[in-house]
Amino acid sequence: MRIERLELRLLRLPLVHFFETSFGRVHDRTFLLVTVDGEGETGYGECVAEASPYYSSETTETTWHIIERFVAPRVLGTEFAHPRDVFPALARIRGHQMAKAAVEMAAWDLYARQQGVPLSRALGGTRTEIASGVSIGIQDSLEQLADKITTELAAGYRRIKIKIKPGWDLDAVEMVRSRFGPIPLMVDANAAYRLSDASHLARLDRFDLMMIEQPLDYDDVADHATLQRQIQTPICLDESIHTVKIAEEAIHAGACRIINIKPGRVGGHGPSVRLHDLCAAHGIPVWHGGMLESGIGRAHNIHLSSLANFTLPGDVAASKRYYQPDLVEPPIEVRPDGTIPVPTAPGLGVTIVPDRVARATERVADMRAT
Numbered sequence: 444m445r446i447e448r449l450e451l452r453l454l455r456l457p458l459v460h461f462f463e464t465s466f467g468r469v470h471d472r473t474f475l476l477v478t479v480d481g482e483g484e485t486g487y488g489e490c491v492a493e494a495s496p497y498y499s500s501e502t503t504e505t506t507w508h509i510i511e512r513f514v515a516p517r518v519l520g521t522e523f524a525h526p527r528d529v530f531p532a533l534a535r536i537r538g539h540q541m542a543k544a545a546v547e548m549a550a551w552d553l554y555a556r557q558q559g560v561p562l563s564r565a566l567g568g569t570r571t572e573i574a575s576g577v578s579i580g581i582q583d584s585l586e587q588l589a590d591k592i593t594t595e596l597a598a599g600y601r602r603i604k605i606k607i608k609p610g611w612d613l614d615a616v617e618m619v620r621s622r623f624g625p626i627p628l629m630v631d632a633n634a635a636y637r638l639s640d641a642s643h644l645a646r647l648d649r650f651d652l653m654m655i656e657q658p659l660d661y662d663d664v665a666d667h668a669t670l671q672r673q674i675q676t677p678i679c680l681d682e683s684i685h686t687v688k689i690a691e692e693a694i695h696a697g698a699c700r701i702i703n704i705k706p707g708r709v710g711g712h713g714p715s716v717r718l719h720d721l722c723a724a725h726g727i728p729v730w731h732g733g734m735l736e737s738g739i740g741r742a743h744n745i746h747l748s749s750l751a752n753f754t755l756p757g758d759v760a761a762s763k764r765y766y767q768p769d770l771v772e773p774p775i776e777v778r779p780d781g782t783i784p785v786p787t788a789p790g791l792g793v794t795i796v797p798d799r800v801a802r803a804t805e806r807v808a809d810m811r812a813t
């Protein structure tokens with residue numbers, strides 16, 4: 444596989460509903476779209492870095508810089524036997540997993556299209572459909588939260604995740620349990636607590652949550668291991684897992700019982716498959732996280748979620764919760780039983796609508812192999 448051309452676009456799309464986490468509220472989504480061409484086919488990757496460095500240290504501007512100056516020159520014109528070789532070829536660039544992932548994932552799509560197989564097959568996935576859950580942000584009132592949950596349960600979603608932070612935690616969970624009973628429920632703190640909050644977090648134990656996601660610092664392993672010994676609710680790590688090696692350390696330390704896989708956070712599909720396999724070998728179930736992706740990144744997530752150890756419903760939900768219209772046709776939809784079929788056409792298996800991409804574009808760069 445040889446990539447002849449790489450195009451970078453900075454896009455902005457308005458969100459259907461604002462999304463609020465412990466680090467703030469967003470009303471629209473800025474992200475990069477990477478297009479790679481080679482041997483008559485085209486592959487697409489979506490960069491999940493956000494406008495602000497609050498979830499991770501990367502931003503749309505840092506990813507643009509790193510891809511343009513460092514990733515593209517190492518990928519353009521290079522002969523790769525397989526897309527799993529792309530991430531190792533970028534090892535000299537420290538970190539910047541989201542920048543690397545956007546290009547690496549576009550290379551996987553390109554490869555799958557060249558082979559004429561769905562991306563899920565190229566990745567080693569076996570499921571024909573994935574179980575879908577939703578992530579519900581912090582709302583203005585508990586009433587508004589209850590309304591959202593009612594809507595999502597009616598749509599068929601297989602589990603509800605609510606965002607929590609100090610001041611929006613025990614009361615919110617208490618309300619959900621008393622109004623909705625024993626639904627599959629979890630919480631995501633996005634690093635909003637300290638180890639000194641352990642006794643407060645232990646008060647969540649009586650609500651029988653599936654897990655608490657990333658309660659402590661974005662780069663912490665050791666305190667999570669201490670916290671896990673003090674609470675019964677299983678800890679799931681998101682932000683802390685930047686590499687397969689850190690995941691190994693976290694598993695050995697007992698810092699988590701579940702891992703959320705986001706390919707953007709670990710450098711792409713290749714590292715995600717390795718992380719998935721590591722977790723499977725240690726009996727750690729995984730699920731696929733979400734980063735408010737357009738239909739392009741969402742399709743990548745669906746294909747990756749078809750691997751066997753994605754046994755828990757992920758945050759990969761229907762397009763219409765985020766963007767109307769989405770950048771792809773048909774939009775990604777969830778069936779009444781809460782599943783999403785894995786596309787079967789070659790590569791991502793979704794059709795990108797060029798004039799919707801053009802309308803959302805704020806900047807373009809075009810790079811070619813020399």
Ligand code: OSB
Nearest residue numbers: 498578633732733734735736758
């Ligand atoms: O922590 O999983 C997270 C969105 C942006 C940044 C971080 C996270 C999220 C979500 C949204 O929870 C998941 C989604 O619906 O795409």
Ligand code: MG
Nearest residue numbers: 631656657681
């Ligand atoms: Mg999270």
